[in-house]
Structures are given as C-alpha cells and as structure tokens.
Amino acid sequence: MDKSIANRITLLNQTALDSLNDVSEREIIGRFTETGVKILDGDFGFAWLKGKASKYELAYKSPGLPYEPPPPRRGGINYQVKRTRIPFFAIRVKKETDPRYDVSRYMESYVIIPVFSNKVRYGNIVICFVEHRTFSAYQRSLCAFLGNIAAQAITLHGLYSDLKHFKDSLDRTLDSIIIFDSSSFRIEYANHGAAALLNIPQNKLLRQKILEVLPQGARARFMAILQSLLKDENKTFVFETNLPSAQKKSVSTEFFIQLIETSSQPRKFLMIGQDISGRKISERQIQKLLRQKDEFLGVASHELRTPITTIKGFAQLLQKRSLSGDKQMNYYATKINTQTDKLARLVEELLDVSKIEAGKLALKRQKIKLNDLLQEISEGLQLSTTQHEFILNGKVRGFVPGDPDRLSQVFTNILANAIKYSPNGGQIIVRLRQKRGVARISIQDFGVGIPKRHQRQIFNRFFQGRNVSAFPGLGLGLYISREIVRRHGGDIWFESEQGQGTTFHVELPRRKISV
Incomplete structure (x- = not known):
C-alpha cells in the first residue's frame, strides 16, 4: 500500500x-x-x-x-x-x-x-x-x-x-446492584450501593467472588437458589440474609436474583439488594402490637364475663318480679336481658378470636348426626322470626366426627346471618347431601347478597360490607366459622349476587381427620 x-x-x-x-x-x-x-x-x-x-x-x-x-x-x-x-x-x-x-x-x-x-x-x-x-x-x-x-x-x-x-x-441508585458470572461466580459489576451495603470498597469488591462476600452460614442456601435459577431461567428468587456492618451488629438484607440475557457465555446473574432493617423492625413491632392486642382482647373478654353474668342475673330477677303486672318494668327487664345476651355473644366471639390466634381453639370430637343438629338449630331460630321460613332438604346418613358445640356455632352463625341479611323475610333453605366421603351442607337465603368487590374479604376479621352496615355486629362470625371448619378438616365457601341472596356451603369429612 x-x-x-x-x-x-x-x-x-x-x-x-x-x-x-x-x-x-x-x-x-x-x-x-x-x-x-x-x-x-x-x-x-x-x-x-x-x-x-x-x-x-x-x-x-x-x-x-x-x-x-x-x-x-x-x-x-x-x-x-x-x-x-x-x-x-x-x-x-x-x-x-x-x-x-x-x-x-x-x-x-x-x-x-x-x-x-x-x-x-x-x-x-x-x-x-x-x-x-x-x-x-x-x-x-x-x-x-x-x-x-x-x-x-x-x-x-x-x-x-x-x-x-x-x-x-446504577451507581447513583440507593439499591445495591451486583452482576456476577454464572460459572466462576466472580463479580463483574457492583455499584456504590452494593459496596456500601456489603461494607467493602467498590474496587476491592470487583476482584472477589460472590460467595466470598456473603456470610458463611448463608452460602449453601444461596447456592441452592442459583442452581434453581439455572434450571428455571425465567424465575426471580428472593434471598434474605444478615450482613455484617461497621455501624450495627448486622444489616437485614433482601436480594432479588435472576439470570439476565447476554450474548456471551457463561450467563450472568443479576442481584438487586436493599437494606430492610427498618422494615424488619417495623414487622417485629407490628407483631408485638398484635400479640398485645390479642392479649388485651383475651383478658378483657374474661373480665367482662363476670359483670355480664351478674347483669343477666339481675335482669332475669326483675323479669320474674314484674310478672305481677308492671308492664314497663317487664319491658325494660326484657330489653336488658336481650342486650346482655348479645353482649355475651360478642365477648365469646372475642375469646374465640384470641384462642384462634394463640392456636388454642380446642375441639371435643364426638359422633354427630348432622340432620338432628341442623333440625334443632333451625327450630330454635324459627322461634325468633315470623317473617322467615326454614326448609330442610336432603339427608346425611350415619355420623360425622366433630365438636357438636363448635359446629352448632358455625351453622347458627350462618343461619342467623341469613335471617339478618334477609330483612324482607322469605325462605331459608338448608340442603344436606353426601358424596365421596364428605357431607355438604348448603344454606341459601334470598336477601341483600354480597357485592363482588367485598367477596374476597368476607372471611376477614372485623369485616362487614358497606351494604350491610345497617346490621350490627363485629364481623367476627364468619372468620371464626372458617377456622372451626378448617380445624375439622373441612372447607367453607359461598356464592352470592348482590340483591339475589347468598348460599354458604360447608363440607365436612365423614371420617376422623387429624388436624
């Protein structure tokens, strides 16, 4: 040239x-x-x-x-x-x-x-x-x-x-970002946030292998995550560990790990981490407050039992004395007695919530005839209403193992709700049937129904939909009912359409289940 x-x-x-x-x-x-x-x-x-x-x-x-x-x-x-x-x-x-x-x-x-x-x-x-x-x-x-x-x-x-x-x-972001080789595990990129989180100078960090910067006790778990990622490349895994720190004993850290697409081999791993110490402290404080709340509910409920029993006793005494003809005294005594019963039920619900949260909701299992149990509950509730008609269809042969008092609590709650949320009256249909080793009880009303936007929350504690805010209650009955049914090895769910009514289904195993 x-x-x-x-x-x-x-x-x-x-x-x-x-x-x-x-x-x-x-x-x-x-x-x-x-x-x-x-x-x-x-x-x-x-x-x-x-x-x-x-x-x-x-x-x-x-x-x-x-x-x-x-x-x-x-x-x-x-x-x-x-x-x-x-x-x-x-x-x-x-x-x-x-x-x-x-x-x-x-x-x-x-x-x-x-x-x-x-x-x-x-x-x-x-x-x-x-x-x-x-x-x-x-x-x-x-x-x-x-x-x-x-x-x-x-x-x-x-x-x-x-x-x-x-x-x-990337260098300016508060999150820590690390990219490392999937073969040698050598760190190829680390931003300032990663260096600060790991308490290692950035230039020194780039010469190390990823396992060298993690605590000894976390390495096996970390390697298991990497192996899982290599088998399923589309997943993202979360890895939590405590990192040593110059200022604190340790830093609670959360990393999101995934494989990233590159034209070169071997593949690269991307880690995005952040200090979650503050979140962990908040979570511990929340758990402490929840425990304190449950303890308070338990203690308060126990303490309320005695005065409620006393008030109810005086109300019954007033009722007996007013039978001679004092209508006004009889009216007030009846009111006191009715409201005391409601308060007693609320206290029992609060006690049940405390037991559920503490894992102490005990069951006294017996052989139960569901037909007789539901017949008895329906007849008892029928006396409380003239606007509603209870209809029982079907039959479950033999016995179902369970706690009769707790299952009675479940069905009483569902049937009482059917009355409460059908203010215009009408039929309440109870269907019993058995299939494949389970007994199914379906309770249908034709009341106000449950809006779709509230249906996911219906079994939550203290939840009441806005369309039923006119009906008093703590919103604990269905939460407690679900826990009781689950502890029997069963299931509870519902179907509902606003303005058309609701059907609750309860399935219980017909043989003994260890829970």
Missing part, C-alpha cells in the same frame, strides 16, 4: 478513536471535517447536522473559512446528497445569481460527503478547495469512507453516552 494512503487511513482510524472522548455530535463531526481537509489536501471545510424538523444546522466550520455558509436550500445539493447518500463532487464551481450562495469567489471545487449509517442520516461534511481539483477513484472512495466512519463514530458515541448514563444511574 502507498505510504500516503496508509497514513490517511491511519489518520481516519485515529480520529475515530479520539472521537470517543468527545462530548457531542458537533465535536465529532468537526473533528472528522478537519481530518477530511487533511487527507484530501483541502483548504477549509464545514459541516451540517440534521436539526429540528429535519433542517440542516451549521455544526462546524474551519477557523480559516472565508465566509459564513448560508442554510442549505430545500431541494438543493445538500438535500440531494442526503437523499442519495452518495458524495457530490463539484469539479468547477459555477457562479450563482443569489449572492448568498455564490461561493465561486472563495473556491474552485468542493465535495459534499453524506454522514449516514444504517438508514440514520446525521448530516453532511463539505470540504473546499481554493484551486481547481479533480478527484481520482481512490479519493472518491476515501470520501465515502470518511462519511461512513464519521457516522459510525457518532453512533458509537451515542451508545457509549447511553451506556455511561445508565451506569451512572
């Missing part, structure tokens, strides 16, 4: 390398403009970059440029070069009628070089020659090469800038 040609190619390559340090497209295209002047033995040059509305804006001009280039004309040579992507060589400049575009006073020849790459048009470089110039095939190829390599440099600069911005963002 001719020495001068080799020098020109070397200069172009060096320009491309130098452009990586430039901070803008203007600097890059300016650098290549000056290189173009040198390798083509030109006198001066300037460059256009595509700006707003695809109009060309002057991006660079040589220090010795003798005039101020006017904006390119629409449909002019610059736009022609943009469209064809082929350099335009003006061998002999003609005089223009418009003095703004008449450059014949300053040059004899010029070349316009398009700067484009992969359909992206960045602009044009213009190299000017004071004296007449012809262009060899080699020089024409060199011009095309100059435009192409300038475009590649601008593209790389954009990618490099995006990558640097992304890396800076």
Whole structure:
C-alpha cells in the first residue's frame, strides 16, 4: 500500500478513536471535517447536522473559512446528497445569481460527503478547495469512507453516552446492584450501593467472588437458589440474609436474583439488594402490637364475663318480679336481658378470636348426626322470626366426627346471618347431601347478597360490607366459622349476587381427620 494512503487511513482510524472522548455530535463531526481537509489536501471545510424538523444546522466550520455558509436550500445539493447518500463532487464551481450562495469567489471545487449509517442520516461534511481539483477513484472512495466512519463514530458515541448514563444511574441508585458470572461466580459489576451495603470498597469488591462476600452460614442456601435459577431461567428468587456492618451488629438484607440475557457465555446473574432493617423492625413491632392486642382482647373478654353474668342475673330477677303486672318494668327487664345476651355473644366471639390466634381453639370430637343438629338449630331460630321460613332438604346418613358445640356455632352463625341479611323475610333453605366421603351442607337465603368487590374479604376479621352496615355486629362470625371448619378438616365457601341472596356451603369429612 502507498505510504500516503496508509497514513490517511491511519489518520481516519485515529480520529475515530479520539472521537470517543468527545462530548457531542458537533465535536465529532468537526473533528472528522478537519481530518477530511487533511487527507484530501483541502483548504477549509464545514459541516451540517440534521436539526429540528429535519433542517440542516451549521455544526462546524474551519477557523480559516472565508465566509459564513448560508442554510442549505430545500431541494438543493445538500438535500440531494442526503437523499442519495452518495458524495457530490463539484469539479468547477459555477457562479450563482443569489449572492448568498455564490461561493465561486472563495473556491474552485468542493465535495459534499453524506454522514449516514444504517438508514440514520446525521448530516453532511463539505470540504473546499481554493484551486481547481479533480478527484481520482481512490479519493472518491476515501470520501465515502470518511462519511461512513464519521457516522459510525457518532453512533458509537451515542451508545457509549447511553451506556455511561445508565451506569451512572446504577451507581447513583440507593439499591445495591451486583452482576456476577454464572460459572466462576466472580463479580463483574457492583455499584456504590452494593459496596456500601456489603461494607467493602467498590474496587476491592470487583476482584472477589460472590460467595466470598456473603456470610458463611448463608452460602449453601444461596447456592441452592442459583442452581434453581439455572434450571428455571425465567424465575426471580428472593434471598434474605444478615450482613455484617461497621455501624450495627448486622444489616437485614433482601436480594432479588435472576439470570439476565447476554450474548456471551457463561450467563450472568443479576442481584438487586436493599437494606430492610427498618422494615424488619417495623414487622417485629407490628407483631408485638398484635400479640398485645390479642392479649388485651383475651383478658378483657374474661373480665367482662363476670359483670355480664351478674347483669343477666339481675335482669332475669326483675323479669320474674314484674310478672305481677308492671308492664314497663317487664319491658325494660326484657330489653336488658336481650342486650346482655348479645353482649355475651360478642365477648365469646372475642375469646374465640384470641384462642384462634394463640392456636388454642380446642375441639371435643364426638359422633354427630348432622340432620338432628341442623333440625334443632333451625327450630330454635324459627322461634325468633315470623317473617322467615326454614326448609330442610336432603339427608346425611350415619355420623360425622366433630365438636357438636363448635359446629352448632358455625351453622347458627350462618343461619342467623341469613335471617339478618334477609330483612324482607322469605325462605331459608338448608340442603344436606353426601358424596365421596364428605357431607355438604348448603344454606341459601334470598336477601341483600354480597357485592363482588367485598367477596374476597368476607372471611376477614372485623369485616362487614358497606351494604350491610345497617346490621350490627363485629364481623367476627364468619372468620371464626372458617377456622372451626378448617380445624375439622373441612372447607367453607359461598356464592352470592348482590340483591339475589347468598348460599354458604360447608363440607365436612365423614371420617376422623387429624388436624
């Protein structure tokens, strides 16, 4: 290769390398403009970059440029070069009628070089020659090469800038981010947050293996997660551990770990971690408050039992004394007795919640005839209402193992709700049937129903839907009922449509279940 040609190619390559340090497209295209002047033995040059509305804006001009280039004309040579992507060589400049575009006073020849790459048009470089110039095939190829390599440099600069911005963002984020090799487990990237969380300088962290920065006791569990990820690449695992800290005894830390797509092998693991010490403290405080609340409910419920029993005794005594004819006294005594019964039921519900939360809700299992149990409950509740009619359909043969008092509590609660939430009266249908070793009891009412938006919460503690806020209660009955049914090895669910009523289903195993 001719020495001068080799020098020109070397200069172009060096320009491309130098452009990586430039901070803008203007600097890059300016650098290549000056290189173009040198390798083509030109006198001066300037460059256009595509700006707003695809109009060309002057991006660079040589220090010795003798005039101020006017904006390119629409449909002019610059736009022609943009469209064809082929350099335009003006061998002999003609005089223009418009003095703004008449450059014949300053040059004899010029070349316009398009700067484009992969359909992206960045602009044009213009190299000017004071004296007449012809262009060899080699020089024409060199011009095309100059435009192409300038475009590649601008593209790389954009990618490099995006990558640097992304890396800076990662470094600034409060989360700790670590990327490590899935084969050697060596850390390839760690941001400032990771260095701070692990209490290891960032430059030292990049030379270590991921297992070396984790506590000894957590490594086996961590490796098991990595093995699972390699088997199921689409999963994300959560890994919690306590990391040593200079300020505190340890830092509760949570990491999300997943495999990331890369073109190289081996694959890379991404870890995103954060200090969750504050959250852990809050969780412990919440658990402590919940325990204190349950203890309070338990103690308060026990303490309320005695005065409630006393009040009920006095109310019954007043009722007996008022039988002689004092109607007003009898009315008030009856009211006191009724409200005391309600209060006693609420206290029992609170006690049951405390037992459930403490895992102390005991069952006294016996053989139960469900038909007789539901017949007895229905007849008892029928006495409390004249607007509703209880209908029992079907039969369960034999016995069901369970606690009769607790199951009576479940069915009484569901049937009482059926009365309460059917204010206009109507039928309440109780269906009994058996299949595949289970007994199913379905209780249907035709009352207000449960809105869809509330159906997921219906078994939650203290929940009452807004459409039933007019009906008093603590919202504990269904929560307690579900726990009782579950402890019998059974299941409870419902079907409901607002305004059409509700059907509750209870399934119980017909043989003894260890719970």
